[in-house]
Amino acid sequence: MGLFEIGVSVLTALLVGVLTRDTMRTYLLLALSVLAVYWFQPVIPLRSFDFWLPSLSLALVILVWFITSQTESWSSRENFYGLMIIIGLVTILDLSRYLFPNLLLTATIPPQFISFLVFVIALAVVILFLVRLSRTHRWILSAAIILLIVILVILKSPILSLRASIFLGQFTNRSAENASASDLRWLGFSYIAFRLIHVLRDKQTGRLPELTLSEFATYVVFFPSLSAGPIDRAERFAQDLRKDFALTQEETLLGGQRLAIGLFKKFVVADTLALLALNDALATQVSATGWMWIVLYAYTFQIYFDFSGYTDIAIGIARLIGIKLPENFSSPYTKPNLTQFWNNWHMTLTQWFRSYFFNPFNRWIRGYRNIPAWLMILVGQLATMVLIGLWHGITWNFVLWGTWHGIGLFLQNRWSDFVRLRLPNIGQNTRLQSALQFGGVLFTFHYVALGWVFFALSNPTLSWQVFLALSGVSR
C-alpha cells in the first residue's frame, strides 16, 4: 500500500466509522474489502490476471465458508446478502470495462464479460461439487488445506512460480521467454491462506464458531490488514464486528495517533534506512568491516520499522472502524533472549505457527518415547523456524535463516536450563542479573541481526561473503 491507498483507506474508514451501525457496517466493510482486493492488486505481466487472482481469492473465501459453515445457515438472509454483495461487486468490476472504461479500479482492463461468466459458472460448479462432497466427506477440509499450501508453495518457490507463469502465459498468448518468477504477485495471498487454514483447522477440531458469510469474508480480506497482516483470529474479529460501535473522538484520536506513528515509521524512518540497508548490490560493493556492519544495522532497523509501521497503519485504520486488530510487534530488539524476541516479533505469525504446527508437532513427537528430550526440542524448534522461513519464500537463504533461528532457540533453551540448574541463586544478585539482562539484549540483537544476512540476500554465496566482511576476513 502506498500513501495514496492509505489515504483513501483512512477516509473510507472514517466514513464507515461515522455513518454506519451494526449489520450495515459489516456489509459495507465486506463491500469495501472486496473492492480493495482488486484495487490493491498490482499489475501483472499476464493479461487480466490482476482481475483473475483477486477473483480466485474471493472464490477460495466462498468455498471455505461453505465447507466450514452449517448447512442450515446457507439460506439465511444475511448470507444471501453477503453472497450477492461479493458476486454483484465482482460483476460490476468486470462490467466496468464497458460501463466506465476511464474509471477502472483494477490495474488493467478486466477480462471480457463472456470469459468472466465462464469463470463464474465453472467456479460455481466446482464449489457446489466440493460443498456437496464436504457434507459427507470430512477429508474435504484437509484437501482444502492442502490446496492452499500447494498454491503457497507455487507462489513462494521461484522455480515453480516461473513454470506456473510459463503455463498460464499460454492462455494469454505470452511468450515463455518473457516469463519471470515474479510474475505471479498475488496480493495478500500469504495472509489470506493462513487465515483460511486457521479456519479450516479450527473447523476440524470443532473450535470454529458459526460466522455469517459477510463476517467470514470481511475477516479474510479485511482491507487494512490485507497486504501486510496482522493475522487475526476469526472468532476475535467477529466479536469486534458484532459489537455496537460508534466512532468517538477518543477512538479517532487513538486510531489517528497509531496511524501517524505507523506512517512515520514506514515512510520516514524505514524508507530512509532502506537507502543504506544491506542488499545484493551492497553485499558485493562493500568490503570494509565497519561499513558492512553499518549496512547490516541499517537493514536490521529498516525491516523492523517497515513491517511494524505497516502494522501500526493497519491497526490505526481498523480502529477507526471499531476493529481492534492484534498487535504484531512489541519492542522485539530489546528482548534479552531469542524466545522473547520471537514472542514479540511478527507475533500473530508466531502464534499461528505455534497453534497449528509447533504444538501439534510436539504432541506427536512426544509419542516416540525413545527420542531424548533435547532432540525433540531441537527438531521441534528447527522444523518450526524453517517453515516460518519458507513462508517468506522457498529459497535456500530462507531455509538458512530459519535454521539459524531454530538452532538459536535450541541453544538458548539449553542455556536457560543450564543456568536454572547450575546457578539457582543468580536471581538474588541484582547486579549480575542486570549485567546478564543487558548482555542478553545485546547478544540477542546481534544474533537476530546476523540472521538478517540470510533474509536480506538472494543466495548463500552472497551471505557468506557478507559474513567474511563482517568478521574482517578479506574476500
Add this chain to the structure above:
Amino acid sequence: MQQNKPRLFGVLFKAIVLFALFNFAFIFLRDIPFGKFSLYNSFFPGRERLPFGDHPHAYNLNMFDLDAMFASHVLTGTTKTPDEYRVLLIGDSSVWGTLLKPEETLAGQLNSLAIPACGKTAHVYNLGYPYISLMQELMTLDEALQYQPDMVIWLITLESLPSDKQFGSPLVANNPDRVHELIAKYGLEAYTNDEALIHASKWDQTFVSRRRAVADLLRLQIYGALWAATSIDQYYPESYERAQIDLEASEDFHKLKSLKNTLAWDILDAGMSAVPNTILVNEPILVSNGLNSDIRYNFFYPRWAFDEYRMLLGEFAVERNLPYLDLWNITPIEEFTNSGVHLTPAGEAMLANKIAPAIQMNCNKQES
C-alpha cells in the same frame, strides 16, 4: 484529579496551525543556504565529481542545489596547500566521466601524471556536469571561483553553444536567482527575459513545494555513507550500445542554415574572463567512417556545422589571445563509448597527455 482528555478538533486545529507555520516559514528561510551544511568532507569523504544520476545502486542523485552539490565535492573540503597548483576542469558529461570511474576521468588521469606547474604540483578537480549548456558551465565556474583556482580548463563542444538552448539544463532552469546574478555580473542582458527561466512564486518557496529539494538534500547526505563505503558514484552497466557510426543522411543542425549570430559567444567570453588563466579546449568528438560519414561527423554534428564552429571558435580565441587547444580529432573511433563525446579510459589518457603540457606551459600566466 481528573485528567482532561485531548479533544479531536483541538488536536486537529493545532496540527493544521503548526503545519501551516512550518510550511510558510520556508518562505523566510529561502536565503539561508541549507545546502552548505553537509556531512561530506567531515563525516564522509568529498565526492570526486558533482552529484548526478538516479540509478538505485549508484548512490547518486540529480539535484538542483548548487550549494549542496559543491559542499559534497572534495574541492570544498580540500585546503589549498602552498605546493598545490589548483586546476579546475569545467565541461559536460565527457568531463564528468560517463561510464568512467573517478580515477579514469580526465581529472583522474591528469592527477595521475602529477604534472609539475611553476614549482608546484597540479591538482586537478572535476567540475564537469552532464548537461550541455554554456550557461550551466558558467554557473559552475562562477561558483568555483571561491576555491582559489590557479587555472581553469574549459572543455566545450558545439552542442553547448546554441543560444536558444542555454536554459535547457535543469540545473540552470531551477536556479533563476543565480542566473539573474550571472546576467548582471557578466552583462549577459540578451538572456534576461528568456521564457525557459523558472521564476519561483511565494507558494513555490513553501515547504510543500520544496519538499523534493529538502528530500534530495537529505538523500545526498545519506548517500555519503554509501559513497564512503563503496567509492561508487555511477552505475556501470555490463554492456552498453556503442556510439552510432552509421548515420542518417541529414545535414540538419538545430534547423540552422549558418552558425553566425546563433551561438552564445557572450557566455563563453564571460567565462573566459572570470579566471585570467583559462585554457579553452575544443573537446574530442567521434569522427565516423561509417554510412553517411561524408555528410556528418557523428550523431550530433553535420560536417558543415562543426567545421564552421571550429573556424569561429579559432577566430574567437585568436581575437582574445586565449590559450586554445583544438583537440577535436585526436581520439580514434574505438576510444569512444556510448556517445560521440564520451571517451574510454584510454581515450581520456590521450586527452590528458595533450592537456598536461598546456598546463605546464600556461601555469605562470597568472603570475606574469
